[in-house]
Amino acid sequence: MEPGRVTGFLGPNGAGKTTTMRMMLGLDRPTRGEILVSGRPYVRFQEPLRQVGALLDPSAVHPGRRARDQLLVLARSNRIPDARVDELLDLVGLGAAARRRIGGFSLGMRQRLGLAAALLGDPQVLILDEPLNGLDAEGIQWVRGLLRDLADDGRVVLVASHLMNDMAVTADHLIIVGRGRLLADVSMTGFSARYGxxxxxxxxxxxxxxxxxxxxxxxxxxxxxxxxxxxxxxxxxxxxxxxxxxxxxxxxxxxxxDSLEEMFLRMTADSTEFAVAPGRAF
The missing domain is CATH 3.30.70.100 (Alpha-Beta Plaits)
Structure with a gap:
């Protein structure tokens, strides 16, 4: 991953995308080797939100907590001013829902809250797992623009997604895995030239x-x-x-x-772990 570009992280279900991201954040341990973020393991950062912003599971929050309180807890643990919380809530479109309990949020609203948490410390590295899930058309377009702006600002942006059409118009570079193996690490134009x-x-x-x-x-x-x-x-x-x-x-x-989806399916045909059985649909 390099600054200044959006890197799409692709692979069939079960390929290891989320596990890889969890290992980046110290939530899982690799059997060998190590993963460094900005030259050091994530767990070594004293104020990690200022270095790395991550969104892995938008539902991994206490449903009884209010949206603003959720962000305040994160902000104060990383010495981030309270004003930044209100700024981010407005940015992601949740300003009017700041005092609502998260348990009543839709999936799309939780995604927006998760993005606000990832951006809270103004980090140079963003790690996002399926950030478009549950968003409406306006939200998807907004996130596309946000990712582009973050990359253009010189940040590292890693996005795992199964939405190929969105990756085709958002990503500059692709990392593709299958069954825990690296299949491709290539620019979008290089991927099209090689596999299209x-x-x-x-x-x-x-x-x-x-x-x-x-x-x-x-x-x-x-x-x-x-x-x-x-x-x-x-x-x-x-x-x-x-x-x-x-x-x-x-x-x-x-x-x-060929579309990105067609090229991806062709490349990962032998790496799909959970393929449906051929035959007539019921």
Whole structure:
């Protein structure tokens, strides 16, 4: 993990993401080796909230405690001014709920409170496990912007998530694990270049003629849903040139690249511990 970028921490269920984060925070012990945060074990920090902000489980709070009191306890144990508590409650949108008991909060409200706790000490390192769970559309968009702003401010931001669409537009770098092993440590652009597949999608009234012409040039034309066709591992200009040469009309022609989800599933196919059995859905 490096300052100035959002690192997405991905892996199938049971891959070890949460366990790894717990080991970073000294909540679990590795069988060998050590994890250092800013050059030292997390448990060595005298005022850890000023160094590392973490959100692992938004429900790991006493339900009878009021939201503001929860943050005050954390703040005073790390010599953080009370004014910072009110500032963070307003930032995450819980200012009006500051004196409500946490037991009556929705999951989304608990996530916001957990983010406020993580940001309380203005730390340089953020470790967040599924911070978007339970948030509505406005909340998801806000957290995306927050993560980007934190990284742009030069902070280390590590985010574990199973929401691939959000990681695709948020993360700059990816760490992918499977069955406790590191599968990839790569930039988002590098991951796409290494594991992505592009294909040209098109529509035509003369697929047989175009298919024969493409085959002569080493390409394959395959049908897909909705009456469209695809040419794997090709560029639009290559397919367009063949169609023009053969006089084949095209009603649609565009490049379709793999989504992050498709690339992730392909890469982790052999590392999924809890895969469903194939067969008919009931």
């Amino acid at each position: 597949h592009g294909r040209v999608r098109l529509r035509t009234t003369r697929p047989e003629r175009l298919g024969k012409a493409l085959a002569a040039d080493g390409f394959a034309l395959t049908p897909v849903n909705g009456g469209a066709w695809e040419v794997p591992e090709a560029r639009t200009e290559q397919v367009g040139a063949v169609a023009a040469r053969e006089g084949v009309p095209l009603q649609e022609l565009h490049l379709r690249e």
